[in-house]
Amino acid sequence: MTTDAAPPTRRAASLLWRAAQPDVRQLWLGLFGLLLAAGLDALGPVLGKAFIDRYLLPRDPQLGAMLGLLGGALLAGCVASWLRYVQLIRLSGLAMRAVQRIRETVYGHVLRLPMRFFDSAITGQLVSRVTNDTEAVKQLYIQVLFVMLDSVIMVSSLLVTMALLNWRLMLVVLLLVPAVLGIVALYRHLSAAAVAQTRALRSDLNAQTAESIAGMPVLQATGASVAYGARYARLNEAHYRSRKAELRANAWLLRPMLDLLNVLMLALVIAVFGLREHGGALGALEVGVLYAFVSYIGRVVEPLVQLTTQFSQLQQAVVAAARVNTLLEEAEAERPHAAGRVTAGEVQLDRLSFAYTPGTPVLREVSLQVQPGEFIGIVGPTGSGKSTLLALLLRFYPVPAECLRVDGHALAELDEAHFREAVALVPQEPFLLAASVRDNIAMNRPLSAERVRDAARLAGALDFIERLPQGFDTVLGEGGARLAVGEKQLVALARALAGEPRILLLDEATSHIDSATEQVVQRALSGLRGRLTLISIAHRLSTIREADRIVVLNHGQVAELGAHDALMQREGGIYRRMVELQQLSSDNGALEEERPRVQG
Numbered sequence: 143m144t145t146d147a148a149p150p151t152r153r154a155a156s157l158l159w160r161a162a163q164p165d166v167r168q169l170w171l172g173l174f175g176l177l178l179a180a181g182l183d184a185l186g187p188v189l190g191k192a193f194i195d196r197y198l199l200p201r202d203p204q205l206g207a208m209l210g211l212l213g214g215a216l217l218a219g220c221v222a223s224w225l226r227y228v229q230l231i232r233l234s235g236l237a238m239r240a241v242q243r244i245r246e247t248v249y250g251h252v253l254r255l256p257m258r259f260f261d262s263a264i265t266g267q268l269v270s271r272v273t274n275d276t277e278a279v280k281q282l283y284i285q286v287l288f289v290m291l292d293s294v295i296m297v298s299s300l301l302v303t304m305a306l307l308n309w310r311l312m313l314v315v316l317l318l319v320p321a322v323l324g325i326v327a328l329y330r331h332l333s334a335a336a337v338a339q340t341r342a343l344r345s346d347l348n349a350q351t352a353e354s355i356a357g358m359p360v361l362q363a364t365g366a367s368v369a370y371g372a373r374y375a376r377l378n379e380a381h382y383r384s385r386k387a388e389l390r391a392n393a394w395l396l397r398p399m400l401d402l403l404n405v406l407m408l409a410l411v412i413a414v415f416g417l418r419e420h421g422g423a424l425g426a427l428e429v430g431v432l433y434a435f436v437s438y439i440g441r442v443v444e445p446l447v448q449l450t451t452q453f454s455q456l457q458q459a460v461v462a463a464a465r466v467n468t469l470l471e472e473a474e475a476e477r478p479h480a481a482g483r484v485t486a487g488e489v490q491l492d493r494l495s496f497a498y499t500p501g502t503p504v505l506r507e508v509s510l511q512v513q514p515g516e517f518i519g520i521v522g523p524t525g526s527g528k529s530t531l532l533a534l535l536l537r538f539y540p541v542p543a544e545c546l547r548v549d550g551h552a553l554a555e556l557d558e559a560h561f562r563e564a565v566a567l568v569p570q571e572p573f574l575l576a577a578s579v580r581d582n583i584a585m586n587r588p589l590s591a592e593r594v595r596d597a598a599r600l601a602g603a604l605d606f607i608e609r610l611p612q613g614f615d616t617v618l619g620e621g622g623a624r625l626a627v628g629e630k631q632l633v634a635l636a637r638a639l640a641g642e643p644r645i646l647l648l649d650e651a652t653s654h655i656d657s658a659t660e661q662v663v664q665r666a667l668s669g670l671r672g673r674l675t676l677i678s679i680a681h682r683l684s685t686i687r688e689a690d691r692i693v694v695l696n697h698g699q700v701a702e703l704g705a706h707d708a709l710m711q712r713e714g715g716i717y718r719r720m721v722e723l724q725q726l727s728s729d730n731g732a733l734e735e736e737r738p739r740v741q742g
């Protein structure tokens with residue numbers, strides 16, 4: 143387990159290692175194949191050396207043996223290439239499978255994160271984490287598994303072969319390694335800030351795109367498109383500059399410096415060779431060694447160049463993988479498999495207090511005993527904590543066990559799958575999928591067509607659904623784009639009822655419905671009375687007039703509690719004032735409509 147404080151490389155390595163676990167056998171096979179290929183590669187110059195030393199310089203042509211050596215070198219080269227090709231396929235496959243697993247894991251993990259996480263999460267960034275960052279992890283796999291491992295194996299095997307041929311010259315070549323590492327360290331130092339900034343800016347670009355699309359109606363209606371366009375252009379420009387800074391360090395540091403190093407190394411080896419204590423004419427044996435070394439230097443430099451030129455990509459991929467790992471380590475919401483069941487639908491709040499941010503309480507010592515089958519209305523000024531109360535009942539945020547009990551059980555004692563069936567929500571903003579009406583009601587639950595239809599009828603949605611071109615099979619646009627807001631809410635209500643819940647929570651679910659549709663919903667809800675516990679937040683007070691009891695929340699506290707008639711008796715009571723205000727405004731609305739229009 144790595145933590146957020148661990149360096150990105152460690153976090154990235156931890157992710158890669160975990161994701162590769164199921165294919166670890168393939169990984170070892172791949173490694174073995176690469177080792178073999180490197181050995182065969184090292185063999186070529188050794189055979190070349192023998193060719194020169196034994197037959198070429200002594201002018202001793204033995205056709206059979208010479209052809210054998212040449213053929214051997216050719217065969218070794220061919221087999222090494224083939225082996226490398228096979229490993230590339232094997233390891234790329236492994237990388238893609240691992241990334242497929244990572245992507246699924248990340249998506250599944252995001253679905254299980256606690257609501258608290260989403261309070262501060264930015265949609266675009268999360269999307270980018272699940273798609274772009276996991277794609278970058280694939281690059282990392284291919285690079286780490288293939289380019290890097292292959293290069294390291296290749297360099298090591300070449301150095302071993304060189305040591306066997308002439309260890310002093312090998313030491314000279316060995317100087318390449320610290321020189322290259324020095325260049326990489328310098329590159330890293332010069333480009334790290336730019337690399338991190340580029341990624342952060344790309345993430346901001348994604349976030350703004352996602353935000354703009356989600357809020358398009360508001361954006362266009364407020365004429366904010368131009369300002370948003372300008373903001374996007376500024377971000378994009380900053381991204382361009384940061385990327386350019388990164389590429390500049392890449393362009394002058396990596397390839398040209400390494401090519402220069404290659405030339406210097408050749409010169410150095412030849413110089414050392416010429417300056418040996420017993421210099422003078424080259425013996426036949428020594429020419430073979432020089433040939434082998436000259437060809438080895440090229441081969442050592444190439445993988446080092448590979449390692450370094452891909453370094454910037456590698457750095458980006460490491461950052462991406464580390465971020466994916468951090469997201470994966472975000473603690474999931476608790477999903478207990480417990481024995482507790484919601485049977486009757488009794489809810490008990492006992493001095494329940496809650497704060498999103500410590501020190502700023504949103505609910506203060508709320509106590510309430512809701513009987514099974516009771517209809518409770520919740521009203522109160524905006525920000526008084528009504529939605530928060532429902533969020534707590536839905537187990538979106540943890541609360542002390544003794545403060546909130548359902549059918550005598552603390553919420554943590556209730557089995558997750560059962561709890562989600564037994565407690566249903568119709569949210570303030572109905573959320574619909576780009577799928578058929580049937581799928582929107584069933585939401586992947588194994589519900590029969592009759593059950594879906596019954597739920598639609600109960601919710602008062604059947605009439606309009608049957609008027610749609612393909613009835614229940616009509617595919618809605620993204621977010622239910624083809625339906626009116628009131629119709630979306632009816633579908634959301636049908637969805638909630640389809641699970642046959644014991645407790646139904648309505649969060650201002652009727653606020654966007656016209657009066658005629660409201661009558662339909664009211665009838666539906668009256669039909670449900672006594673069959674399930676109904677807790678309904680109401681903005682339009684007429685919808686909870688019939689409630690058994692009405693809770694008036696004010697600044698997170700229960701200010702009033704009682705049936706409509708009782709609350710209306712309270713002189714100067716909050717509820718009574720709210721009702722009177724609403725009556726006044728609806729009377730004004732009616733008057734407005736009746737007033738004859740004056741022309742001109």
Ligand SMILES: Nc1ncnc2c1ncn2[C@@H]1O[C@H](COP(=O)(O)OP(=O)(O)OP(=O)(O)O)[C@@H](O)[C@H]1O
Pocket residue numbers: 261498499504522523524525526527528529530531
């Ligand atoms: N996820 C959150 N993180 C931090 N604060 C929040 C969060 N959700 C709500 N709040 C704050 O908690 C307080 C109560 O909000 P809540 O949505 O429960 O009120 P409400 O009575 O339902 O309001 P409304 O009628 O406007 O929906 C508000 O001050 C709000 O800003």
